[in-house]
Amino acid sequence: MKSLGKMFFGCVLIVGLIHPGHSQQGEVVIKPHKISDQLFMLEGQGGNIGFLSNEGGVLIVDTQFPHVAPKIVKTVGEMSQGKIQFVLNTHFHGDHTGGNAVIGAEATIIAHDRVRERLSQDGRTSPAAYPDLTYASTMTVYFGSEEIQLIHLGPGHTDSDSIIYFKSSNTIHMGDQFFHGRFPYIDLASGGTPTGYLNNIRRVAGMTNPQTHIIPGHGPLATQNNFLEFIAMFEECSGIVLKAKMDGKSLEQTIADGLPEKYRSWGTGFIKEAQWITVLYTGS
């Protein structure tokens, strides 16, 4: 059994708020988006949740924030039989693992090795939130009729990322290695790297087909086409910024020059254009 301390609640919330967890005011509503009869994306506050309910039981990917967790449990309970058996985490950030201690109290939490390392090293997270099972490069969970692969492709958004491939459902949960229609956040201080991120998303593109459903860390449920547009944006912006750097332009000048007009809407989320240029310039 895992216990939950009050300290933990406040701390994870702070961690969550400095990360692009959507911290909109007011009542959080959990909205389900259907992928198939057994697989859903749940939208609430924080990173998108994957929710699988089949003859094997109930499993979810990511847990948003502590104060949202009871609502997630309620929604999942209303939509399925039985309680959550497994929680898979895409990475350690507080808007994806904040509800771990609540939801994981009676479930088994699975994640990459460094999710446990990072959660246990930060000195603020309750041990109740730590993953129970960890892996280094790949792990497969056979869950009812679904085969689920957790794949760590190397540093990208952080150094602890997994993509969660629901192989039988042709669906991939990307965690924060995909922001749908928005410039991505890359956590350089936690081992993230733009080069690795681009490498990872190109590799995932090779696993998709036009029917593939893609769950982004943030933003609406996506198609293969949406994901390919994201990769094309990443490649073009990265090319522009790296050329400017090679030409000897300063970061300030590169920001002043800006990115093509067509990407204006991509900078209206958590990461603005100047921040996106900065991470590409300093992280590459």
Ligand SMILES: [Zn+2]
């Ligand atoms: Zn993140």
